[in-house]
Amino acid sequence: MKKQTIAPEVDMMVVNAPLIANHAKAGNFVVMRLHEKGERIPLTIADSNKDAGTITLLFQKTGKTTEELGMLNSGDEIRDIAGPLGHPTPVKKYGHCVLVGGGIGVATLYPILKALKARNNKVTAILGARTKELLVWEENFREFSNEVLVATDDGSYGRKGLVTDALKDIIDHRSVALVIAVGPIRMMQAVSELTRPYGIKTMVSLNPIMVEGTGMCGACRVNVAGKTRFACIEGPEFDGHEVDFNGLGSRLVFYKKEEEVSLKRFKRKCKK
Amino acid sequence: MRYRNPEKRKADFKEVSLGLTERQAVKEAARCLQCKKPRCIAGCPVEIDIPKFISFVKEKDYLGGLRTIREFNMLPAICGRVCPQETQCQGMCILGKKSKPVSIGSIERFVADYEVSLGRIDLPDIKPSNGHKVAVIGSGPAGLTVAADLAKLGYDITVFEALHEAGGVLAYGIPEFRLPKKTIQREIEFVKGLGVRILLNRVIGKTQTIDEFFNDGFKAIFIGVGAGAPKYLGIPGENLNNVYFASEFLTRVNLMKAHHFPVYDTPVKKARKVAVIGGGNVAMDSARTALRLGAERVYIVYRRSERELPSRHEEIENAKEEGIRFRFLSDPRVILGNDAGWVRAIRCEKMRLSDPDESGRKRPEPTGKEFTISVDQVIMAIGQTSNPILVRSIKGLKLWGDGYIGIDREGRTNLKGIFAGGDISTGAATVISAMGAGKRAARSIDEYIMGR
Ligand SMILES: Cc1cc2nc3c(=O)[nH]c(=O)nc-3n(C[C@H](O)[C@H](O)[C@H](O)COP(=O)(O)OP(=O)(O)OC[C@H]3O[C@@H](n4cnc5c(N)ncnc54)[C@H](O)[C@@H]3O)c2cc1C
Ligand SMILES: Cc1cc2nc3c(=O)[nH]c(=O)nc-3n(C[C@H](O)[C@H](O)[C@H](O)COP(=O)(O)OP(=O)(O)OC[C@H]3O[C@@H](n4cnc5c(N)ncnc54)[C@H](O)[C@@H]3O)c2cc1C
Ligand code: SF4
Ligand code: SF4
Ligand code: FES
Secondary structure, three states: OEEEEEEOOEEEEEEEOHHHHHHOOOOOEEEEEOOOOOOOEEEEOOEEEOOOOEEEEEEEOOOHHHHHHHOOOOOOOOOEEEEEEOOOOOOOOOOEEEEEEEHHHHHHHHHHHHHHHHOOOEEEEEEEEOOHHHOOOHHHHHHHOOEEEEEEOOOOOOEEOOHHHHHHHHHHHOOOOEEEEEOOHHHHHHHHHHHHHHOOEEEEEOOOOOOOOOOOOOOOEEEEOOEEEEHHHHOOEEEOOOEOHHHHHHHHOOOHHHHHHHHHHHHHHHHO | OEEOOHHHHOOOOOOOEEEOOHHHHHHHHHHOOOOOOOHHHHHOOOOOOHHHHHHHHHOOOHHHHHHHHHOOOOOHHHHHHHOOHHHOHHHHOOHHHHOOOOOHHHHHHHHHHHHHHHOOOOOOOOOOOOOOEEEEEOOOHHHHHHHHHHHHOOOEEEEEOOOOOOOOHHHHOOOOOOOOHHHHHHHHHHHHHOOOEEEOOOOEOOOEOHHHHHHOOEEEEEEOOOOOEEOOOOOOOOOOEOEEEHHHHHHHHHOOOHHHOOOOOOOOOOOOEEEEEOOOHHHHHHHHHHHHOOOOEEEEEOOOOHHHOOOOHHHHHHHHHOOOEEEOOEEEEEEEEOOOOEEEEEEEEEEEEOOOOOOOOOOEEEEEEEEEEEOOEEEEOOOEEOOHHHHOOOOOOOEEOOOEEOOOOOOEOOOOOEEEOOHHHHOOOOHHHHHHHHHHHHHHHHHHHHOO
16 A cells, blocks of 8 residues: 545545456445554545556545555555446447536546546536645646646635526537536536536535445435435446435435544543 | 343443353253264254253263254354354254253353363364365355355355454344353354454455455355345435444444543444334344443333244243333334434334234234333444445355345355355345355365365
8 A cells, every 4th residue: 555645634545456457447446444443444545556466546635544544654564445436437439528526526537537538528527615725636637637627715716606696607508418517416406407408417416424335234225216226236327317415415414423522532532 | 041140241342141050061961862863863953962062961971962052153252142042952952842942052151162262263174285286265154154164174264254354243233241252252263273364444345355365366266245234114314323233232332442432432322212223133232222321220222012023932931030021012113313313202003913914914904093201322233245245346246135145055156256145145034044055165165176
């Protein structure tokens, strides 16, 4: 395992996992557990290299497990890692695709971008962040996209405002075959609401709480088109026009109290 | 059998049943009539020579008894604890006609635990390696049985398990207070002692594929991936916060040790009033787990009557002693939530049982009367179905029902070199029936490879 910090609170990690690298497709993720007492958490396979037998993960330190992951050093081992999980993104020739990424969502979008380009799609990427220094992997996106637009909340880089403003400009003026949005729930919801009246197919990648990630527990269930679906095997991508975002949002805060307890306890232990 | 005091045991996760003492075991063994045509054997899915092993116990040769059992069953410490004996071996015992059947399961458990107390493992003879590689997918009772049986015959066995721990439902489903983790670990050590390799975190169909296995020189493949996907009722409110599928609830506690949160990182919600929907082993386990997490009131909501409860009888008794409340003839209609999206109650319809239908089964019929139980947690334990990951990755594999693998009596699928058994071919069943299927499959894999 090799690790590098690429933005405040965001680390990039290259993990030696030849079997996973060999089968990884756009849209796949892994579930890992750091140690005996650790929680299993899902992380998207942001990039993979069959020849080197490695996968790349990008993660944002949002709680106990990701903080702990951030404290590993190059050369350390991850106790358990299973994958590639999830239903791969269906990739074919669509035409003009717009990828909308918020924050750490770029990790999910990058392999999708590469796969779409491999099938000769024209891709516009819209990357959003709160501020300039939180923007990650812009160069990678520039390498593969036909066009990259950046939006920051504070206007420190690119245009000031939301990714939806940039997206609206595009769909008002150009034809778009497919939109894929990955990022915070509210952002994905806003993108889906924006494209709905235009009838543009919009896929979003959901991030419900997961336990084992193999379709066995039902923790990751989300309501899509009125039906219960398991994100770890039927997703994580679903049609944004059919997703019950409010239900997802409510389930995501289910363990908020426990997450705080866990993080506080961890920070206290680290200080000692 | 000795049990811990209900008031004490419901406050922790330690084993509820203490098993037989040596004296009790010998005395119980002496009750067996050593029938010429033993009916009990027909009741055991792996056909253990029950009178023979019991006769060893009567003579106080416990290891002899254990050796006899292990000719048929590699996991006696587990089966002795979790088999539904009342419908299997003991249900058929001749003594049961007039009085109480011989407590076969308890004696089986006793000899297995006896070996543990000696701190040794008696490995059977293993034939010299024949160089043939067989892949076993899933490390539940079916997979472990195939692995052990073939390893004894000299095969080179690799077991591939999706989770980070081996054992299948034994590891992630059945709670510690019924089947201690160290008991499972020991039985797995036994299987490993036969030379079986177990590789964890391998989600077959994703991490590796069946085709790759054949290319890598595996001669045959056994699929024992269980029926792990939870069923849902499809009633309003199922996605509210604090509505769990039993599989998630039990996995958090058993596999992830959430009852030790925050020492262990995975949390589980503790609730005051809990309704568990269902009446099988999974429902009993969920209810008693919720109780041990500190719930004040736990209801089992079941749509038929007490007589139809599919759970092991012993666990129903245990659950009652621990104060689990039963609401029979009650069918959930809607789970009600508060404004923040959390459970606050469950509304059920009162049912009554019909006259028996053609199959002789009484069906629950609605009465139109509804009632509400106020609860802050609901656990759905209404069954499991097949998991599509592996099954759908194999082209041409014949399936039936909800995606179960079709096999013949000998565990053969319609595809050459691919065998299957356990819950993935029958639907959710029992530990010992999964092991029985494993035994038959092991036999036909041996025949297949040896060209007989
Ligand atoms: C399919 C999928 C792919 C993901 N890919 C990435 C990625 O590439 N990079 C990245 O930084 N994050 C990713 N996430 C989110 C990541 O899993 C969570 O940030 C992580 O689990 C947080 O754990 P924690 O202990 O650090 O924080 P916690 O304090 O436990 O939680 C912080 C937040 O993360 C969410 N979360 C907590 N536990 C889980 C869990 N077991 N499963 C899912 N979400 C959880 C909660 O909503 C919570 O609000 C992905 C999630 C999913 C479902
Ligand atoms: C809570 C609960 C309580 C129970 N209580 C009892 C009881 O008291 N008595 C009794 O007799 N029975 C009981 N049962 C039923 C019994 O446990 C099952 O019938 C039995 O475990 C089935 O065995 P199996 O080997 O077919 O599958 P499982 O035990 O389900 O094992 C299958 C294994 O395969 C793994 N797997 C799945 N997919 C893949 C993949 N793609 N790649 C690799 N590995 C994979 C799974 O992770 C799992 O470890 C209970 C079940 C539950 C859930
Ligand atoms: S394995 Fe189960 S059914 Fe067979 S004898 Fe033992 S307890 Fe009875
Ligand atoms: S049927 Fe009962 S009495 Fe007869 S051999 Fe079996 S256990 Fe003994
Ligand atoms: S995470 Fe368990 S079913 Fe999806």
